[in-house]
Amino acid sequence: MSAVEVEHLTVAYDKQPVLIDASLTVEEGTLTCVLGPSGCGKTTLLRAVAGFEPARSGTISIGGKVVDDSSKRLAPERRHVGYVPQEGALFPHLTVGANVGFAIGGPNRAARLDRDRRVLELLDLVGMAELVDRMPHQLSGGQQQRVSVARALASDPTVVLLDEPFASLDAALRDRLRHDIRDVLRAAGTTAILVTHDRAEALSLGDQVAIMRDGKIIQAGPPRELYRLPVDLGVATFVGEATVLHAVVDPTRPTFASTVLGEMTLLHPAAADCQVVVRPEQVCVRRLDAITTASSAERAGGAGGGAAAEFAGGAAGVGHGTVRRVEYYGHDARVDIDLDATFTDVHGESFDANDRVAGESDERRGGPVRVIARVAGSQSWAGGDRVVLHVDSPVWPLP
Amino acid sequence: MRLARRHPRAAPPWIAATATAIGVLLLVPLVGVLVEALGTDSRTVRRVLSGPLLPTLLIHTVELTAIVSIGCGVLGLGSAWLVERTDLPFRRLFAVLLVAPLAVPEFVASYSWVSLAPSVQGLWGASLVMTLSLYPLVFLPVAASLRRSDPAVDEVARSLGVGSVRRFCTITLPSVSRALVGGTLLIGLYMLGEYGAFALLRYRTFATAIYTQYKTLDSNTASALTLVLCLIGVVLLMGESRVGRRGQALRESGRPAARSRLGRATPVAVIGVVALCVLGIGVPIGSIVHWMVRGSSTTLPPASVVSTTIESLKLGGIAALIATLLAVPVAVMAVRHRSRLSSTIERSAYLDRALPGIAIGLTLVTVAVHQFRSLYQTTTMLEIAYVILFFPLALVSVRSAVARVPVSLDDAARALGASPFRVLRRVIVPLVLPGLAAAATLVWLSATTELTATLLLRPTGLKTLATQFWVYTTGLAYGAAAPYAAIMIATSMVPVLLLFRLGRASAGRTKRSEAFR
Amino acid sequence: MQVRNRCVKAATAVAATMLLAACGSSTTTASPSTTTASASTTTAATASSATSAPAVAAAAPDGNITVYSGQHEQTVAALVAAFESQAHIKVSVRSDDEATLANQILQEGGSSPADVFFGENPASLNTLDAKHLLATTTASTLAAVPSIDSPTTGNWVGVSARAVALVYNTSKVKESALPTSILDFADPVWKGKFGFAPGETDFQPIVTAIIQTNGLDAATAWLTGLKTNAKLYDDNEGLVAAVNRGEIETGVIDHYYWYRLSDEVGAGKVTSALHYFAAGDPGSLVDVSGAGQLLSSKHPGSAQAFLAFLVSKPAQDIIATSESYEYPLAAGVTTSKPLRPFADFGTPVVTIAQLGDGQQAVRLLQQIGLL
Incomplete structure (x- = not known):
C-alpha cells in the first residue's frame, strides 16, 4: 500500500494555478525527494498534502484514506502527518522537550511519564537527548532542525513532510545533517516527502525523486533512472x-x-x-x-x-x-x-x-x-x- | 473520518463566529446613530447641512485633527528615535516620562492648562493640549518598532556613505511607517470624538456641537451632525488603509541597533525632551497640586474615596480583560484569515472611536431600555460600553503582536494534530502575552478615567473617580476635585509603568524568538 | 538594570508625593454625604405617624425611589439625607447634566427607572411635560410655592430659583460703565468684551424671554450682534472663571456660578463681581428649578412625598443655607447667603408657560450659527 497517493492534483491561488495535474505515489517506508527550481510549485504540493492548501481538482490520499477530494477535505490536524518547515519553526516559548512532546497528549500522570519517555527516545534518535531542557533560542540552526524532525516524528505520522529543511544551514552541516536525518527516518521506518532545490541532496537522499517544473511533475523515479534516462532535455540538464x-x-x-x-x-x-x-x-x-x-x-x-x-x-x-x-x-x-x-x-x-x-x-x-x-x-x-x-x-x- | 468543505486557510468557524459576534456588538452604536439620523425628518437634515455652522465645524474639525495628528506623529517619532536610537542621557527615565501623559485624562489636562494659562485656547491651544496628551499613542508603537527593526539595513546604508538625515528619511522612517500610521490614525479618530477637552479649550468641533445639540434637547440635529462625523471617520479610515498598505513589513532582528551619537546636539535634545515631559505631565500635576494647596474647597476626600478608587479600577480592569480577550479572535482573523468580513469588523471597531461618547452612550441607553431591560443601568451595560469604546486600543496592540508570530508556527502545530483552538491557546496566546498585557493596560487606563458614558450608563449611585471629579468641577469646587484627579493620575501611573516594562518585555521575547530563525 | 530601577522609583515617588499632598491639605469640610446611605430598619408605617411636615404625611409612601438630578450634587445629597431620615424612603440619586438626563428619559420613554426628575431650568421640565412624561403634582405641594413658579399644567413644582446676572472683572470694568439692559451687548462698543455660553441651558431662557418681550426680530438682531461681538464659551463654569481671571471683561451667567467660584477662590482674592440688569429687562430673568414625578413611576406615593418634601420648610431651609446659592421659593424661607434680595428682581418678565420647551430659542441660535 502506498503511504501517499496524489492524483491529478491542481492547486490554485486566486485562480492562478501553481500546481497542475500533479500525480505522485509515495511507497510506505521510502523517502521521496521533490526537486525543482524555486517557484515551481513543489512547496505547494507539500502544503496540499499537509492540508494547508485545498485541491482545486484531483485527490490526495494518505495511508489509503482520501483526505482531499477537491470538494471536501480533512483538516491538517487530522491528517496524521509530520511537518518540518523550512526554518524549523520551533515554538519559541517551549523547551526542546515540550516542543517534541507538543503532539503527545495525555491528561494523567501515567500518560505524562509515557510522554516524557517518548520525548527522550525521539531526542536520542536525533542525538539531542542532553538538550531536552534548553529553549529553542539556545540552539544552533542544525540542532533546531533536529528537534523539529523529532517533533514531527512524535505522533507516529503516516508521512513526514520536510520543506527545504536544510536550506538555511551551512554546507558542511547540511551534508551531515541530511544523512543523519535520513538515517533517523529509516530507523523509524517513516515515509517521508522532502522538498528541495538542491539536486545533490535529492539524488543522494531520495529513494524516489520527483522533478517539478512550472507546476507540473515532469518525471518521478529512482535517482539513477532520472539521471540516466531523463524524459526530456530539461530534466536531463536539471539533474546533472x-x-x-x-x-x-x-x-x-x-x-x-x-x-x-x-x-x-x-x-x-x-x-x-x-x-x-x-x-x-x-x-x-x-x-x-x-x-x-x-x-x-x-x-x-x-x-x-x-x-x-x-x-x-x-x-x-x-x-x-x-x-x-x-x-x-x-x-x-x-x-x-x-x-x-x-x-x-x-x-x-x-x-x-x-x-x-x-x-x-x-x-x-x-x-x-x-x-x-x-x-x-x-x-x-x-x-x-x-x-x-x-x-x-x-x-x-x-x- | 470527517471531511469538511472549508478552505484550510479560512478562519475556523468558532473564530469567525466570535469575531462576527463582536463585530455586531461594535456595529450597534453605528447602526443606532444611522437609524436615529435616518429617522430625522429631511427638513432638519437639510437645515443642518445648509446651516451656517457646518462649514465652521468642518474646517475646525479637519484643521484640528490634521494639526494634532501631525504634531503627535512628529513628537512621537522624534522622541522615540531619541530614546531608542541615540545616546541621549537618562533615556530610560525619559522613556517612562514620555509615556506618562497617558495617565492624565484629557479633561484633566485641558482643565490644568486652562487654569494655568488662560490664553491656551482656540485652535492652537486645543492643538497644544491634545498633542501633548496624545503623542504617547505614537511614541509607544514607534519605539517598539525601532527596538525591533533590523539594524543591518541601516548599516548597509551607512557603509554606502549615506548621511544620517537621509538614512532617517529613507530607512528608519519607512521601517516604522506602519506603527506611525496606526498610532496617528487612532489619534485622528480620537480627535473626532473628543469632547471634554475642546469644551474647556473653547474650540468648537463636531463633537462639541453634537453635545451642545443634545444639551439643548435637539437630538435630531445632534444625530444629523453625528452622521456627518461618521462620514469623516470613514474617509479617514479609507485614507489609512491606502497609506497603511504601502507601509513595509518590519524586518525584525534581535540585534540592537548602534546608537547615533548626538554629540554637540545633546543639550538641545535633552532640553527638548525635558520640555516635552514638563509640558505633558508637569503642567497637569502642577496645576492639581496648586488647587489642592490653594482651593478653599480643598478637603480630605471622604472615606468613600477608597471604595471609589477601587470601584474605578475594578470597572476598568474588567473592561480591559474583556476587551483584550475579545480582541484576540478579531486580531487572529484580521492577521491570519484576511477577508472582507475581517476588515469590516476592524473598521467598525475603529469607526466607533470617532463617535462622541454621548452618541454611543445614548444609543446604548435606547438599545438597553428597549431590548435588554434587565441590563439597563447595570455595571454589565457599563462594561459593554467600555469594551465598545476602547476596543480599538486593544485591537491595535493585539493585532500587531499576532502579526509578529510566524505563520509557520501555526502550520507546524496543526500538522502535529493541534486543533485551531489549541494552536491559539498553546502557541499564539503565549507568544502574544506581552502584547495582550499592553492592550489590557491601555484599555484599563482609558476606562478607569472615562466620564461621558459612565455618567450615562452607570448604575444609579455608582461613583468613579472621574464622576466625582466631574461633580466637583461642575460645582466649581476645584480644590475638592483635585484629589480625585491626583488619584486618577497616581493610579494610572501603575499601568503606565507596566506598559513601559511590557514594551521592553515584548522586545526581549522577539530577540529570543529571533534567534531560531 | 540599575537605571531602570531608579526611574521606576522616581515615578513611584512622584505618585506618592501626589497622594500625600492629596491627604495632607485638608482645610474645611464640604464632603458630600453618600446618597445611598439608607434609612434604618424602621418600617415605612412609622412614617405616617411621625410628626413630620404635613406635606410628607399627605402622600402614602410606596417604596424606594430613584431621582434623576441635574441639580447641585452636594445640595441634593443633603436634601435626600434629610428626606430619608424623615420619611424612611430610600432615594437613589443619578446625577448628570440636566439635559443629558432629560435626553435619557426621552430615550427611556415609559420604561424609565426614574421616579422623579429634578431639573435646573423650566425648558427641560417643560420638554418632558410636553411629551406627556410627567404626572400631576399634588395640589398641596404646588400650593407651598408661589403659583407663578410652577407650570399651569401643574405637572412639576418649582423648588428654587436662580437669577440671570452679569459677571464682570472688577479690575477691567467699572460697574457704572455696565448697561442696565442685556440688549445693549449687541452694541459694537462691547466687541471682544462680552462672553456667553450659547449651549448652556441657562442661556436659552434669556433668548426666549427676549423673543417673548421684544419679538423675534429683536431677538434675531440681538443674537446677530452678539455673534460678532461676543466670545463664545462652552459652559458657564468656564465663562465665570474666564471673567474672574480677566480673560474677558464681562459675561452673562446665572448668579450662583459666581458665588460658587468666590467660595473656591477665596474671599478677598476674587477679582470679579455681579451686576444685575434693571427690573423688567429680559436680563432680569429669574429662572425656576423644579422637580416633577414621572408618569411611569411605579412609586407615585413616595415620589409625591419627595416633591412635597422639597417645598417643605426643612428642605427649603437646606437650600437657603446650601452652597448651591439658589433662592428658596417657599413662603417664609429666605436665603441665608449674602445674595441680592429676591424681591429686588420684581415681577417675572416671562411666565413659565412662555418659556416653554425652549426649542424656538434653540432654532434661532442654530439659524444664526451660534449652535
Whole structure:
C-alpha cells in the first residue's frame, strides 16, 4: 500500500494555478525527494498534502484514506502527518522537550511519564537527548532542525513532510545533517516527502525523486533512472551536468547515432534523428601532447585525426577541441572543451559542428560546440590545452 | 473520518463566529446613530447641512485633527528615535516620562492648562493640549518598532556613505511607517470624538456641537451632525488603509541597533525632551497640586474615596480583560484569515472611536431600555460600553503582536494534530502575552478615567473617580476635585509603568524568538 | 538594570508625593454625604405617624425611589439625607447634566427607572411635560410655592430659583460703565468684551424671554450682534472663571456660578463681581428649578412625598443655607447667603408657560450659527 497517493492534483491561488495535474505515489517506508527550481510549485504540493492548501481538482490520499477530494477535505490536524518547515519553526516559548512532546497528549500522570519517555527516545534518535531542557533560542540552526524532525516524528505520522529543511544551514552541516536525518527516518521506518532545490541532496537522499517544473511533475523515479534516462532535455540538464549533441540516426541501425563526436551506441533505439545526452563521466579526454609524445613522427605529419583514431582505438566517436575552462574540485575537475568547428570523423564524413548542436544552452548556439568532461583531480589541466576526446559508453537519446 | 468543505486557510468557524459576534456588538452604536439620523425628518437634515455652522465645524474639525495628528506623529517619532536610537542621557527615565501623559485624562489636562494659562485656547491651544496628551499613542508603537527593526539595513546604508538625515528619511522612517500610521490614525479618530477637552479649550468641533445639540434637547440635529462625523471617520479610515498598505513589513532582528551619537546636539535634545515631559505631565500635576494647596474647597476626600478608587479600577480592569480577550479572535482573523468580513469588523471597531461618547452612550441607553431591560443601568451595560469604546486600543496592540508570530508556527502545530483552538491557546496566546498585557493596560487606563458614558450608563449611585471629579468641577469646587484627579493620575501611573516594562518585555521575547530563525 | 530601577522609583515617588499632598491639605469640610446611605430598619408605617411636615404625611409612601438630578450634587445629597431620615424612603440619586438626563428619559420613554426628575431650568421640565412624561403634582405641594413658579399644567413644582446676572472683572470694568439692559451687548462698543455660553441651558431662557418681550426680530438682531461681538464659551463654569481671571471683561451667567467660584477662590482674592440688569429687562430673568414625578413611576406615593418634601420648610431651609446659592421659593424661607434680595428682581418678565420647551430659542441660535 502506498503511504501517499496524489492524483491529478491542481492547486490554485486566486485562480492562478501553481500546481497542475500533479500525480505522485509515495511507497510506505521510502523517502521521496521533490526537486525543482524555486517557484515551481513543489512547496505547494507539500502544503496540499499537509492540508494547508485545498485541491482545486484531483485527490490526495494518505495511508489509503482520501483526505482531499477537491470538494471536501480533512483538516491538517487530522491528517496524521509530520511537518518540518523550512526554518524549523520551533515554538519559541517551549523547551526542546515540550516542543517534541507538543503532539503527545495525555491528561494523567501515567500518560505524562509515557510522554516524557517518548520525548527522550525521539531526542536520542536525533542525538539531542542532553538538550531536552534548553529553549529553542539556545540552539544552533542544525540542532533546531533536529528537534523539529523529532517533533514531527512524535505522533507516529503516516508521512513526514520536510520543506527545504536544510536550506538555511551551512554546507558542511547540511551534508551531515541530511544523512543523519535520513538515517533517523529509516530507523523509524517513516515515509517521508522532502522538498528541495538542491539536486545533490535529492539524488543522494531520495529513494524516489520527483522533478517539478512550472507546476507540473515532469518525471518521478529512482535517482539513477532520472539521471540516466531523463524524459526530456530539461530534466536531463536539471539533474546533472550534460552535453546535449545532435545525432543522425540511420533507421536501419536504430541503436547507433552519428554525432560531432562520431558514432555512439544508444541505450534505447531511436526512430529518427534525435539528441543524445552525454554525461561528463562518459567523456574520455586526453591532452594531445600527452598522446603525441609517444608518436612524434605523426605529430610532425600534422593530421590530428590519425592521432585521435589511435587514442580512441576506433571504439566510438572522436573529436578534437580546446580547453576553455577548468573548475578544480580536489577529487576531480570539470573541464569545458570547445570542439573544433569542422573536422572529419572516422568514417571520413565531414561535419560542420555549428549545425549539429543543441548544446547546454541557447547562448552557445552559433559558437563552437562545448563539451563538459570530468577528469581526475590529480591531473593538471589548463585553459588552451589541445585535447582529443570520445564517448565511451552508450548514451540516452531524446527526440 | 470527517471531511469538511472549508478552505484550510479560512478562519475556523468558532473564530469567525466570535469575531462576527463582536463585530455586531461594535456595529450597534453605528447602526443606532444611522437609524436615529435616518429617522430625522429631511427638513432638519437639510437645515443642518445648509446651516451656517457646518462649514465652521468642518474646517475646525479637519484643521484640528490634521494639526494634532501631525504634531503627535512628529513628537512621537522624534522622541522615540531619541530614546531608542541615540545616546541621549537618562533615556530610560525619559522613556517612562514620555509615556506618562497617558495617565492624565484629557479633561484633566485641558482643565490644568486652562487654569494655568488662560490664553491656551482656540485652535492652537486645543492643538497644544491634545498633542501633548496624545503623542504617547505614537511614541509607544514607534519605539517598539525601532527596538525591533533590523539594524543591518541601516548599516548597509551607512557603509554606502549615506548621511544620517537621509538614512532617517529613507530607512528608519519607512521601517516604522506602519506603527506611525496606526498610532496617528487612532489619534485622528480620537480627535473626532473628543469632547471634554475642546469644551474647556473653547474650540468648537463636531463633537462639541453634537453635545451642545443634545444639551439643548435637539437630538435630531445632534444625530444629523453625528452622521456627518461618521462620514469623516470613514474617509479617514479609507485614507489609512491606502497609506497603511504601502507601509513595509518590519524586518525584525534581535540585534540592537548602534546608537547615533548626538554629540554637540545633546543639550538641545535633552532640553527638548525635558520640555516635552514638563509640558505633558508637569503642567497637569502642577496645576492639581496648586488647587489642592490653594482651593478653599480643598478637603480630605471622604472615606468613600477608597471604595471609589477601587470601584474605578475594578470597572476598568474588567473592561480591559474583556476587551483584550475579545480582541484576540478579531486580531487572529484580521492577521491570519484576511477577508472582507475581517476588515469590516476592524473598521467598525475603529469607526466607533470617532463617535462622541454621548452618541454611543445614548444609543446604548435606547438599545438597553428597549431590548435588554434587565441590563439597563447595570455595571454589565457599563462594561459593554467600555469594551465598545476602547476596543480599538486593544485591537491595535493585539493585532500587531499576532502579526509578529510566524505563520509557520501555526502550520507546524496543526500538522502535529493541534486543533485551531489549541494552536491559539498553546502557541499564539503565549507568544502574544506581552502584547495582550499592553492592550489590557491601555484599555484599563482609558476606562478607569472615562466620564461621558459612565455618567450615562452607570448604575444609579455608582461613583468613579472621574464622576466625582466631574461633580466637583461642575460645582466649581476645584480644590475638592483635585484629589480625585491626583488619584486618577497616581493610579494610572501603575499601568503606565507596566506598559513601559511590557514594551521592553515584548522586545526581549522577539530577540529570543529571533534567534531560531 | 540599575537605571531602570531608579526611574521606576522616581515615578513611584512622584505618585506618592501626589497622594500625600492629596491627604495632607485638608482645610474645611464640604464632603458630600453618600446618597445611598439608607434609612434604618424602621418600617415605612412609622412614617405616617411621625410628626413630620404635613406635606410628607399627605402622600402614602410606596417604596424606594430613584431621582434623576441635574441639580447641585452636594445640595441634593443633603436634601435626600434629610428626606430619608424623615420619611424612611430610600432615594437613589443619578446625577448628570440636566439635559443629558432629560435626553435619557426621552430615550427611556415609559420604561424609565426614574421616579422623579429634578431639573435646573423650566425648558427641560417643560420638554418632558410636553411629551406627556410627567404626572400631576399634588395640589398641596404646588400650593407651598408661589403659583407663578410652577407650570399651569401643574405637572412639576418649582423648588428654587436662580437669577440671570452679569459677571464682570472688577479690575477691567467699572460697574457704572455696565448697561442696565442685556440688549445693549449687541452694541459694537462691547466687541471682544462680552462672553456667553450659547449651549448652556441657562442661556436659552434669556433668548426666549427676549423673543417673548421684544419679538423675534429683536431677538434675531440681538443674537446677530452678539455673534460678532461676543466670545463664545462652552459652559458657564468656564465663562465665570474666564471673567474672574480677566480673560474677558464681562459675561452673562446665572448668579450662583459666581458665588460658587468666590467660595473656591477665596474671599478677598476674587477679582470679579455681579451686576444685575434693571427690573423688567429680559436680563432680569429669574429662572425656576423644579422637580416633577414621572408618569411611569411605579412609586407615585413616595415620589409625591419627595416633591412635597422639597417645598417643605426643612428642605427649603437646606437650600437657603446650601452652597448651591439658589433662592428658596417657599413662603417664609429666605436665603441665608449674602445674595441680592429676591424681591429686588420684581415681577417675572416671562411666565413659565412662555418659556416653554425652549426649542424656538434653540432654532434661532442654530439659524444664526451660534449652535
